[in-house]
Amino acid sequence: MAALLELSGVTKLYGLVIGLNDVQLTLEPGVNGLLGPNGAGKSTLLKLLTGQLRPSEGRVRVLGEDPWNNPRLLARLGLCPEQDAFYDQLSALEFVTSLARLSGLGSAAGERARAALARVGASEFMHRPIAGYSKGMRQRTKLAQAIVHDPEFLILDEPLTGTDPVCRREIVDLVIELGRQGKSILVASHVLHEVQAMTDRFVLMYGGRVLASGRVGEIRALMNHVPHRIRVRCADAKVLAQALLAHLPVDGLEIDARRGELVALTREPSAFFAGFPAVALASAVPIHEIESADDRLDAVFQYLMESE
Amino acid sequence: MILELDSVRKSYGRFEALAGLSVSVAPGAVGLLGPNGAGKSTLIKALLGLVALSSGSAKVLGLDVRRDASAIRERIGYMPEDDCNLAGLPGVQSVAMAGELAGLPARTALRRAHEILDLVWLAEERYRPVETYSTGMRQRIKLAQALIHAPKLVFLDEPTDGLDPAGRVRMLRLIRSLVDKHGLSVVLSTHILSDVEQICDAALILGRGRLLMYDTIARLQESVEPGLSLRSAGEIRPLAETLAAAGHRVDVLSPESAFLHGHGDLATAVLAAAHSSGVSLRELAKSRNSLEDIYLEAVRATSDPVPAGAAPHSAPATREAP
Amino acid sequence: MPIAELGYRPWEGRRTGRLARAWAIARAEIGIAQQSSRLLRRFLLFAWLPILYFCPFFLAFGAVADPTRDPNAGGLLAQIAGSLLPPESLAKLRATPETTLPAVWSLAFFLFFTYTQSLFSMVVVAIVGPPLIAKDLRSKAFLVYLSKPIAPWQYLLGKLATVAFFVLAMTLFPGLFLYGVGVALSPSLTTAANTLPVLLQVVLASLAIALPTGLLVLLLSTWTKDRRLATFTWVALWVFGEFAFRVLDTSARFAPDAERPHWAGLLSMRELTTRTAAGIFDVRGSLERLLSSLSDSEGVFQERILQLAAGAGEARLVGGQMDQAALVLGRDGYPPAVFMGMLLLLSIASALVVLRRAHRQVRI
Numbered sequence: 001m002a003a004l005l006e007l008s009g010v011t012k013l014y015g016l017v018i019g020l021n022d023v024q025l026t027l028e029p030g031v032n033g034l035l036g037p038n039g040a041g042k043s044t045l046l047k048l049l050t051g052q053l054r055p056s057e058g059r060v061r062v063l064g065e066d067p068w069n070n071p072r073l074l075a076r077l078g079l080c081p082e083q084d085a086f087y088d089q090l091s092a093l094e095f096v097t098s099l100a101r102l103s104g105l106g107s108a109a110g111e112r113a114r115a116a117l118a119r120v121g122a123s124e125f126m127h128r129p130i131a132g133y134s135k136g137m138r139q140r141t142k143l144a145q146a147i148v149h150d151p152e153f154l155i156l157d158e159p160l161t162g163t164d165p166v167c168r169r170e171i172v173d174l175v176i177e178l179g180r181q182g183k184s185i186l187v188a189s190h191v192l193h194e195v196q197a198m199t200d201r202f203v204l205m206y207g208g209r210v211l212a213s214g215r216v217g218e219i220r221a222l223m224n225h226v227p228h229r230i231r232v233r234c235a236d237a238k239v240l241a242q243a244l245l246a247h248l249p250v251d252g253l254e255i256d257a258r259r260g261e262l263v264a265l266t267r268e269p270s271a272f273f274a275g276f277p278a279v280a281l282a283s284a285v286p287i288h289e290i291e292s293a294d295d296r297l298d299a300v301f302q303y304l305m306e307s308e
Numbered sequence: 309m310i311l312e313l314d315s316v317r318k319s320y321g322r323f324e325a326l327a328g329l330s331v332s333v334a335p336g337a338v339g340l341l342g343p344n345g346a347g348k349s350t351l352i353k354a355l356l357g358l359v360a361l362s363s364g365s366a367k368v369l370g371l372d373v374r375r376d377a378s379a380i381r382e383r384i385g386y387m388p389e390d391d392c393n394l395a396g397l398p399g400v401q402s403v404a405m406a407g408e409l410a411g412l413p414a415r416t417a418l419r420r421a422h423e424i425l426d427l428v429w430l431a432e433e434r435y436r437p438v439e440t441y442s443t444g445m446r447q448r449i450k451l452a453q454a455l456i457h458a459p460k461l462v463f464l465d466e467p468t469d470g471l472d473p474a475g476r477v478r479m480l481r482l483i484r485s486l487v488d489k490h491g492l493s494v495v496l497s498t499h500i501l502s503d504v505e506q507i508c509d510a511a512l513i514l515g516r517g518r519l520l521m522y523d524t525i526a527r528l529q530e531s532v533e534p535g536l537s538l539r540s541a542g543e544i545r546p547l548a549e550t551l552a553a554a555g556h557r558v559d560v561l562s563p564e565s566a567f568l569h570g571h572g573d574l575a576t577a578v579l580a581a582a583h584s585s586g587v588s589l590r591e592l593a594k595s596r597n598s599l600e601d602i603y604l605e606a607v608r609a610t611s612d613p614v615p616a617g618a619a620p621h622s623a624p625a626t627r628e629a630p
Numbered sequence: 631m632p633i634a635e636l637g638y639r640p641w642e643g644r645r646t647g648r649l650a651r652a653w654a655i656a657r658a659e660i661g662i663a664q665q666s667s668r669l670l671r672r673f674l675l676f677a678w679l680p681i682l683y684f685c686p687f688f689l690a691f692g693a694v695a696d697p698t699r700d701p702n703a704g705g706l707l708a709q710i711a712g713s714l715l716p717p718e719s720l721a722k723l724r725a726t727p728e729t730t731l732p733a734v735w736s737l738a739f740f741l742f743f744t745y746t747q748s749l750f751s752m753v754v755v756a757i758v759g760p761p762l763i764a765k766d767l768r769s770k771a772f773l774v775y776l777s778k779p780i781a782p783w784q785y786l787l788g789k790l791a792t793v794a795f796f797v798l799a800m801t802l803f804p805g806l807f808l809y810g811v812g813v814a815l816s817p818s819l820t821t822a823a824n825t826l827p828v829l830l831q832v833v834l835a836s837l838a839i840a841l842p843t844g845l846l847v848l849l850l851s852t853w854t855k856d857r858r859l860a861t862f863t864w865v866a867l868w869v870f871g872e873f874a875f876r877v878l879d880t881s882a883r884f885a886p887d888a889e890r891p892h893w894a895g896l897l898s899m900r901e902l903t904t905r906t907a908a909g910i911f912d913v914r915g916s917l918e919r920l921l922s923s924l925s926d927s928e929g930v931f932q933e934r935i936l937q938l939a940a941g942a943g944e945a946r947l948v949g950g951q952m953d954q955a956a957l958v959l960g961r962d963g964y965p966p967a968v969f970m971g972m973l974l975l976l977s978i979a980s981a982l983v984v985l986r987r988a989h990r991q992v993r994i
Binding site for chain 2: 037038134135136162163164165166167168169190192193269270273274276277278280281286287288289290291292298301302
Binding site for chain 3: 395416424
């Protein structure tokens with residue numbers, strides 16, 4: 001299968017300001033998250049993918065083609081942008097229909113628009129003018145226009161900002177569903193935990209550069225020099241700590257005796273987990289909870305940024 | 309009680325933004341949750357005295373919103389969600405002005421502005437016009453102008469919006485420290501449920517202008533189904549089988565996760581089973597409702613809201629019976 | 631000593647009063663206006679130039695009206711005085727300084743206010759006024775303002791004080807300075823005491839210019855988020871109003887026995903302020919007092935006085951068109967009270983609309 005997208009040595013400069021800095025990235029089809037704080041280069045990357053910008057250096061390929069000046073390719077892409085750019089006096093149905101026509105859907109435009117709006121859960125309000133919509137309704141309208149022409153590759157830029165948890169769940173479910181149907185999706189966001197619900201494959205960006213790409217576990221495994229942190233809540237932190245130090249590959253310990261918590265740092269997490277039950281039982285310290293924060297994306301991201 | 313609402317109603321024409329809200333909120337950090345259109349902003353505006361209630365009564369810090377609106381505003385701070393600022397002024401001056409508007413003398417306002425800006429870690433930028441600020445800085449300025457007059461209660465509307473992860477952590481820690489160390493009460497209106505889980509003592513959930521739920525976070529998180537959730541590094545099945553053989557009820561949820569039903573101290577049993585079955589145990593946690601599940605359940609069940617006219621709830625009340 | 635805590639400190643002091651809060655707004659806005667506009671700073675200095683013109687007048691008149699001075703003595707002052715008035719008139723004026731001095735001062739201040747300072751004020755208001763509320767609408771500052779313990783009227787007062795400050799800097803401050811010069815140069819303290827009413831008139835006229843124009847420009851500022859639109863509307867109001875007035879006026883002169891419709895004056899902002907000032911300075915009364923001290927034969931001076939009167943709406947053209955018409959003393963159009971009333975009406979209406987819009991801002 002051809003790669004979904006391919007960036008080779010791509011740099012984008014806006015005068016003095018750096019958008020992307022020598023980015024080398026290949027993504028396979030499927031659902032991918034594009035993560036990074038504001039200013040990391042996510043919007044620049046998306047604009048390059050949709051042919052709105054040309055790179056200052058390097059090569060961009062989407063579905064095997066160069067997106068610049070390529071309407072044929074754009075017909076296979078769907079973009080849900082971050083900003084709102086509506087004609088407020090139109091209703092969502094009118095808006096999406098007109099955009100569908102622009103995509104060349106002809107007489108079927110109205111039909112397809114209706115279907116797309118139903119898919120995103122907008123049937124209830126699609127006849128009302130956009131001017132009165134809440135943030136969640138606007139997001140849904142944008143999503144509808146992105147999927148109305150049934151694209152292969154869907155690009156979503158911050159689709160969940162400003163939505164309430166109910167709407168958020170529905171959009172996440174929609175994305176997962178579209179992914180299951182075989183569409184490729186790239187979701188850009190600066191809120192890590194939202195994207196984790198949709199996929200487990202990520203691209204992490206910072207300062208115009210790609211820090212890492214892949215599954216959380218894979219990325220974490222690559223960072224062996226950073227010790228894993230495992231938090232244990234127990235009845236007697238000090239005794240347990242001594243036991244762990246004596247018998248497990250522990251590089252460091254943080255103890256909060258008052259709260260009955262300790263954090264063990266280790267570079268050999270698998271050995272630690274394997275040996276922990278025995279050591280804990282032997283120490284006879286009642287254990288309340290075990291938690292390894294390192295599975296979480298924000299921890300990984302933190303490490304990546306700190307080690308820069 | 310920081311808030312006492314009794315059958316509060318607010319209608320805009322035929323649209324009922326608040327439809328009979330009655331609740332008494334205890335001091336501390338309270339998360340104000342609800343879908344868009346649930347009435348959260350209307351409620352905050354009504355408590356600030358910016359919109360008049362159609363009917364019912366409301367008290368903030370013991371003062372009536374109709375009669376003592378001005379006195380209320382002297383004692384509360386408001387950090388709006390929207391980007392707003394007193395244009396044309398440098399940061400420190402706009403915060404000082406906010407203080408002067410709240411009744412601080414000019415010099416006091418200026419020196420307190422500097423203190424508060426230290427608190428929200430705004431450094432040299434404070435001398436630049438607010439228009440030149442990044443999103444994160446604007447958020448902090450908004451917080452500063454809400455705190456400068458030393459209010460007893462602060463309404464924060466999406467305070468972590470637009471902050472990077474480090475900034476978000478810092479902001480949440482700051483808010484919590486205000487509650488813990490200085491005795492402020494905070495009403496945190498947000499869509500980010502994890503923020504509420506992290507720093508709030510209680511959650512107030514609104515839906516369609518009514519009260520859906522008000523309870524402490526601890527009680528909300530108490531699972532209906534007690535037990536332990538387990539995660540392994542590698543296959544968890546052997547562990548599950550060992551536990552089952554010992555008479556426990558175990559559900560295997562995925563190749564690496566399982567749920568052990570039961571009360572009491574089961575951790576020891578789990579560790580023993582892990583040891584004997586050779587499974588690496590990665591996580592062991594008391595089952596806990598996620599706030600998100602509770603929230604979604606409450607909101608989706610809005611066909612069954614609290615009837616208007618119910619007696620005001622004293623807090624922390626028990627969870628609403630469905 | 632115990633370690634001080636950085637960061638948040640509680641505060642339980644005495645709160646300031648309502649007016650102090652309005653003044654806080656005014657102070658901040660005045661600072662912003664001065665910093666942001668170089669033109670404004672230049673105008674503030676420029677507004678004092680007319681003083682250079684009027685001072686010699688007071689100087690000359692002071693010398694002339696001094697009964698202790700020899701009327702026939704030479705010197706520059708006497709020459710200046712002589713150019714203004716014929717000798718017989720001078721003698722008569724010197725005879726009754728108690729009545730003539732205040733009359734002449736009133737007229738001089740009237741000229742000062744309407745010919746120069748009100749024009750400067752219009753420009754200054756156009757610079758300072760339009761952004762005041764428009765920028766708050768744009769930056770959603772109302773969310774901050776109205777969640778603080780201030781009432782909308784205090785907000786309005788603060789903004790109005792900003793505009794009024796600059797207008798008063800154009801009118802009141804130079805006016806007071808001029809008054810001081812006049813008092814210093816007057817023959818004796820008793821004559822100075824006679825002119826105290828003029829001081830009151832100066833203060834009132836300054837306020838009469840400052841407050842209505844301030845409220846009106848704030849009204850325009852409330853209606854848009856773009857200050858340039860408000861500026862344009864403000865300038866247009868003056869320009870088109872004046873244009874309409876002039877058209878009606880000139881066309882009246884062409885038609886025989888036609889009269890300029892009385893309401894024409896209400897269209898022009900300039901006329902409104904001029905006629906109001908005329909009423910405050912009692913131009914009619916001053917003129918009557920002056921002319922009663924002079925004989926009928928003082929042609930040139932009479933002409934000048936009549937032209938001044940025409941400017942104040944106290945003289946009319948009668949008997950024919952254009953060149954054949956002659957100026958005659960008499961009320962032209964509505965009495966000043968009507969104009970003052972109109973200004974008052976505009977002020978109140980503006981204030982109410984601004985307050986209502988301020989209230990509504992937060993509902994959104």
